[in-house]
Amino acid sequence: xxxxxxxxxxxxxxxxxxxxxxxFRTDPIPPETFEMLQDAFERAPSVGNARPWRVLRIQSPERxxxxxxxxxxxNSEAADSYDPATRVEYLKLKLAGLDNAPxxxxxxxxxxxxxxxxxxxxxxxxxxxxxxxxAIFAMWLTARSLNLGVGMLSILDPDRVTKIVxxxxxxxxxxxxxxxxxxxxxxxxxxxxxxxxxxxxREWDFR
Ligand SMILES: Cc1cc2nc3c(=O)[nH]c(=O)nc-3n(C[C@H](O)[C@H](O)[C@H](O)COP(=O)(O)O)c2cc1C
Numbered sequence: 608x609x610x611x612x613x614x615x616x617x618x619x620x621x622x623x624x625x626x627x628x629x630x631f632r633t634d635p636i637p638p639e640t641f642e643m644l645q646d647a648f649e650r651a652p653s654v655g656n657a658r659p660w661r662v663l664r665i666q667s668p669e670r671x672x673x674x675x676x677x678x679x680x681x682n683s684e685a686a687d688s689y690d691p692a693t694r695v696e697y698l699k700l701k702l703a704g705l706d707n708a709p710x711x712x713x714x715x716x717x718x719x720x721x722x723x724x725x726x727x728x729x730x731x732x733x734x735x736x737x738x739x740x741x742a743i744f745a746m747w748l749t750a751r752s753l754n755l756g757v758g759m760l761s762i763l764d765p766d767r768v769t770k771i772v773x774x775x776x777x778x779x780x781x782x783x784x785x786x787x788x789x790x791x792x793x794x795x796x797x798x799x800x801x802x803x804x805x806x807x808x809r810e811w812d813f814r
Pocket of ligand 1: 625626627628629701702703759760761762795796797798
């Protein structure tokens with residue numbers, strides 16, 4: 608397969624307009640579109656081809672409400688960790704799209720998966736979590752190419768999330784994902800738009 612300059616431009620556009628989405632429309636994702644997101648996970652690279660990601664599709668209203676409560680608790684603790692002026696700024700940020708996102712995934716990483724027979728991870732066990740993060744990103748770009756948005760949520764206590772969604776003990780929590788059609792599109796991160804941080808480019812050093 609040879610790609611054209613137009614393909615390269617399309618990928619650049621997808622990267623530019625990817626964004627972390629926190630404002631969702633409630634309309635559902637068609638099943639065949641959702642299946643393409645599942646396929647994207649399977650195409651991701653992983654250490655020793657272990658494919659350690661374990662995904663739970665959270666649909667129960669009780670579990671969704673419990674995750675929301677957990678986010679509110681952790682978010683309030685995070686706010687209290689700042690000085691009073693920064694706390695006010697922090698509380699103005701929207702840091703989750705849990706209210707409207709039609710699809711919600713709890714993504715875990717298997718701690719010692721059989722697949723791949725431990726190849727490549729002896730000195731760096733964290734490569735399992737890195738592999739799951741890559742699969743999430745593959746899915747994220749695919750979602751964007753389908754005009755969907757993804758929001759990644761880490762302001763949660765991993766042990767509590769594991770209990771809420773009843774995940775096995777030998778899975779570690781990696782991220783909670785909200786997925787749906789975005790209320791609006793943007794080429795600039797929300798944290799830059801809201802003035803939480805500067806939009807600076809990180810330069811590389813030479814050695
Ligand atoms: C590992 C990880 C965890 C994140 N956790 C959160 C989160 O808890 N809440 C949130 O609003 N955004 C979260 N984000 C999104 C980042 O804030 C976002 O990627 C960053 O501000 C850059 O914006 P962009 O994704 O729109 O480019 C997370 C992103 C990553 C990669």
